[in-house]
Amino acid sequence: MRPGTEAELAEAVATAQGPLAIVGGGTRGVRPETGEVIETGGLSGITLYEPGALTLVVQAGTAVAEVETALAAEGQRLAFEPMDHRGLLGTVGAPTIGGVIAANVSGPRRIQAGAARDFALGVRFVDGTGTVIRNGGRVMKNVTGYDLVKLTAGSWGSLGVLTEVALKVLPAPAAQGSVVLTGLSTERAVAAMSRTLGSPFEVTGAAHLPEGPDGAPVTMIRVEGFEEQVRYRTGRLQALLEGFGAAHVALDTAADWAAIRDVKPFHEAAGDVWRVSCKPSDAPALAEKAGASGLIFDWGGGLIWVLMPKGTDLRTRLGDFGGHATLVRAAPETRAQLGTFQSEPAPVAALTAGLRARFDPKGLFNPGLMARAA
Amino acid sequence: MQMPQPDPSILAKKDRLRDRLSEVLPAEAVISDPAEAKVYECDALTAYACPPMLAVLPGSTEEVAAVLKICHQEGVPVVPRGSGTSLAGGALPTADSVILGVARMSDVLETDYENRFIRVQTGRTNLSVTGAVEAEGFFYAPDPSSQLACAIAGNVAMNSGGAHCLKYGVTTNNLMGVKMVLMDGTVVELGGAHLDAGGLDLLGVVCGSEGQLGVVTEATLRILHKPEGARPVLMGFDSSEAAGACVADIIRSGVLPVAIEFMDKLCIEACEDFAKAGYPLCEALLIVEVEGSDPEIAAQLETILEIARRHDPVELREARDADDAARIWLGRKSAFGAMGVLNDYMCLDGTIPVSALPEVLRRMGEMSEEFGLKVANVFHAGDGNMHPLILFDANTPGQLEICEAFGAEILKLCVEVGGCLTGEHGVGVEKRDLMRVQYGDADLEAQMAVKDVFDPAWLLNPAKVFPLDASGARRQRDVAA
Structure with a gap:
């Protein structure tokens, strides 16, 4: 229809x-x-x-x-x-x-x-x-x-x-620029991103690739605004990041940010793809627990894209961490087995089920989608 | 304004209820003496008052849960209350209700600068949330003008805004999580230190639900580092059309000011008499504030001033230092006080598309003649949230009613031009009976269905938000049950 x-x-x-x-x-x-x-x-x-x-x-x-x-x-x-x-x-x-x-x-x-x-x-x-x-x-x-x-x-x-x-x-601001750090461990990268996100410089992107384009870890921190502003803010961020190794400024990072947004490093990689929303400082430990074949950290660590061997239950590995893990790419059998959405605690699941029953009393819409009770 | 008749069968339970509540709360937290309960008879919408049957002041989530469980078992309505600063009657009791105040719960539970949030008990005042983090250079962005007194509980219930929403958003955009007690005593946690919901965004519908879905006892709030600096510029125009066009051009230019405030002539004159801020006595005045480092501020102001000059301003005044800036804000910040000197006033809160500003001001002027009451305008122009102040004399019989009728017409006008009844104060009882101006029956039914799920017995703040005849069957069904 x-x-x-x-x-x-x-x-x-x-x-x-x-x-x-x-x-x-x-x-x-x-x-x-x-x-x-x-x-x-x-x-x-x-x-x-x-x-x-x-x-x-x-x-x-x-x-x-x-x-x-x-x-x-x-x-x-x-x-x-x-x-x-x-x-x-x-x-x-x-x-x-x-x-x-x-x-x-x-x-x-x-x-x-x-x-x-x-x-x-x-x-x-x-x-x-x-x-x-x-x-x-x-x-x-x-x-x-x-x-x-x-x-x-x-x-x-x-x-x-x-x-x-x-x-x-x-x-849409006239300009954007990124401060780029290389070679950081995940812990150090999250700490670096956290420092910039807690600054007055209105960071509009903070991502970490443990394996950047040439294999080494890359951390990128983006600011946007008018040209002088981007120049000023990237300069201040560089100074703020002293102690995290050499930080250089790149002004042509639009494509890099589009790649992070669209999870490009995993496009051709085999495996399931999960999306984990967590407290940023929990990200390094969660990544460790995942035992992943690939990781991308966005939102200063608060969003982790996890590439996992097919059919692996990431949620079991992560345990209860206060956030949620969504299965974004997987075979239908895996989806059926693990569920696309993280299950919810019983009282929350009851509210969700109640709302669905009220708005869709005949159960017509996308049955099977959304969270189930834990 | 009508409130439901108190239910005699509930009033008859007062002593038993007091005794049961006293079993789960410390003695001083249960207020049953009518003279003491009178403290809770109204909020900042003082035109309406009704002492509650009882008031309780629990000190923890567990105590809130115990109270709600008992009231649920007894079938007694509960009206949650933060600091009682609602301008819409959100905390107005009925005679057969229990007021549940969260004022004793005001602790900071966790501050986390690394992850940029603070977790507080919701009795804490808005300003003291910023107070708890400002030594580290941080702040909590939503800044309703009652921020010295208003509680986070009420901010969450009403989805409060403030002067700086154009850049920072309102409460819902800065609220990461809540701990909340449902009417039957169940404790639920929604959201937290992570971003976005994994399932349905229940946090999104709880925020702004006016205390009808649950009692929020803890909130996780996003905190931000303060900007390096901020500076306002003042502009005077000889027509509101010119001021409105200037606002639209500033927004289109790509500069995003942190605040754009508008005042009309009557308001300018009153503020000038009251505060002597040196405002030009013109038809319309804008205060535009930008943030950043000194060079960033200078660059943004240059763009803004260039735009303003195209609209033939009668005055352009840039703050050269902190004193200048304070003087520019002085008049605006004393607007409500200045109006209070002139007369009693009623403050409205409709929002309009910014493009409709000149038309709305013109028609409001015509209505003012018609109703024979003056109206002054001061509002957040960047986001279209108007605060028309209708001046009246509460001691002249009949004037309050005329004022309310005039107010209702203004709000209908806001909806007619594509806006809404309330931008940041909430519906409460004040705009409850106007809800059908904005929403059809099916739209209201869908909203009430949400309450059915969270509070099937309709015991939490039941006589608010929805027209009484719309919610009547639900409320009465449960009294009978």
């Missing part, structure tokens, strides 16, 4: 006889095995764009590329830097903005600017009874009633099918 309007989509959900697999661009690799496919691509186009108010309202099935082109024409951007999953997952198709919000997809800048969910101002969605629900709006400050926008962001379609989202956008 590919409804062309919100009303058609609502009708399709209202009359659905069995499970539905919601697909935006189909690039995020979580399409349920079962269920009739319902595509959002027919709901496409920018409804409203006010650069002077930093506001964009867009149909959920609109391609991310179309959104980014429109923003770039006004010198603006999606500040949360959404990842493109295609290279990692070997998927094809055009990622949609609805998919970005439904999966709360953010990139390296999440650590400073916020996640996709922080930039979502409003949503329209169709719940499991076929009812159209609006929440939030198109203004930056809005506490009118409950924030179902945050609840739907990152819900992977389990509460409803997004039909429209309103986003806060931000100016």
Whole structure:
């Protein structure tokens, strides 16, 4: 099914006889095995764009590329830097903005600017009874009633099918630059990143590759702004990093950051790929426990991309660490066995299950996706 | 404004409830004497007051859980309270309710500069969170104007904002985790020292739920290093259109100021009389503040001033030093006090798209004539969050009602132009009956379904946020149960 309007989509959900697999661009690799496919691509186009108010309202099935082109024409951007999953997952198709919000997809800048969910101002969605629900709006400050926008962001379609989202956008700075350190152990790298993230210099990316392009560890710390600002801040960061070895400044690191955002080092590597969200200072010990075949640290250590031998249960190895591990790339059998999402403590799982039952009483949407009870 | 009739069967339980609560709390934490309970009869929306049946002041999450479990068993409504600074009546009791105040829980539990967070008990005041980390150069960004008094519990409940949200966001963008007690006494932890939820973003819907989903007892908050410096510039214009266009152009230019504040003529005059900050007596005034090192500030201000000059300002004043900066902020910061000298006032909180500013100001002026009450405007222009102050005389019979009717019309206008009823104060009881202006029945039903899941008996702060007739069946079902 590919409804062309919100009303058609609502009708399709209202009359659905069995499970539905919601697909935006189909690039995020979580399409349920079962269920009739319902595509959002027919709901496409920018409804409203006010650069002077930093506001964009867009149909959920609109391609991310179309959104980014429109923003770039006004010198603006999606500040949360959404990842493109295609290279990692070997998927094809055009990622949609609805998919970005439904999966709360953010990139390296999440650590400073916020996640996709922080930039979502409003949503329209169709719940499991076929009812159209609006929440939030198109203004930056809005506490009118409950924030179902945050609840739907990152819900992977389990509460409803997004039909429209309103986003806060931000100016794209004129320049960026990175301070680059080489040869650091993971412990030292996390310490270095932590020092810069606790500085006044508004670091917008802090990542560590234990195996950089030439095999040696590389740590990169990014700042963005106008040219003098980038020059000033990279200089101050260099000084701040005294004691962590030679730090050089690179101004042409946009491609490196895109590679980190899209987990490029694992594109061609065999194995399962996990995404671990943790307290940054826990990252070195967690990485040790993982016994991984590959590691990438983003968000100053708070996000670890872990390459594991196929079928390995990373969660068991990590134990209870206060964060969560999501299985991003794996064979269907592994997904079925280990689960894509980390299970939740019983009282939280009960709330999640209760919400799903209320928003999707017939259990139509993406059955099997999202967390299970521990 | 209507509140549900107190339930006589609940009032009849007062003594038993007091005794049961006294078994799980220290004696001084259970307040049953009507004279003492009167302290909790209202919050900062002082037009409405009603003493609660009882008030309790638990000292730990375990005590909160014990209290809620008992109230749940007894079927007694509970109204959570932080510092009682809500402007929307969020902590207004009913006569058959128990006030649960978190004021005794104000400890810092953990400060972690390496991972940039602080974990506090939620009775702690907003400003004292920054106070706990500023020696290390850090701060907690959301800064509601009541920050000296308001508690983190209330900030989380209302998703509070402040003057610096354009750059730093509001509470929900700075809240990493909570420990929360559900109405049946279950303790849940959401989020923590890591970023983003592994499952549904329950933290996202708890923040801003106005104490209706649970009682938040601990919060993990993101802390940031302070900027190297900050400097404001003041601009005067002879029309609000020019000021509004200037705001949009600044935002489009790519400079992201930390604050853009707007004041209209009536507000400027009142502030000038009160604080003598040396403001130009013009139609509209902007204060724009940027942050960074001295050269970074200078570069940003150069861009901003160049934009301002294109809009024919009647005044442009750059702060040369800290004294200048303080003087520029002086008038703005005394705006509410200055209005209080003029008259009683009601402070609204709607948000509008920045582009609608001139139209909204014009129509508000027309309404002001119609209702015969003056309205002054001071607001966060960068994010469109308006704070119209309607001046009235509380001692003149009927004026409060006229003022409320005028306020309702302004909020309807905010929604009509694409905005919302409340940007940072919350719905509470104040805007409860206007919710249908912004949301349809299905939209409200979806929100109430969330409460059904967290608090099936509808006992937590039940008479707030949703129009009473919309929530009535849910609330009454449970009284009967």
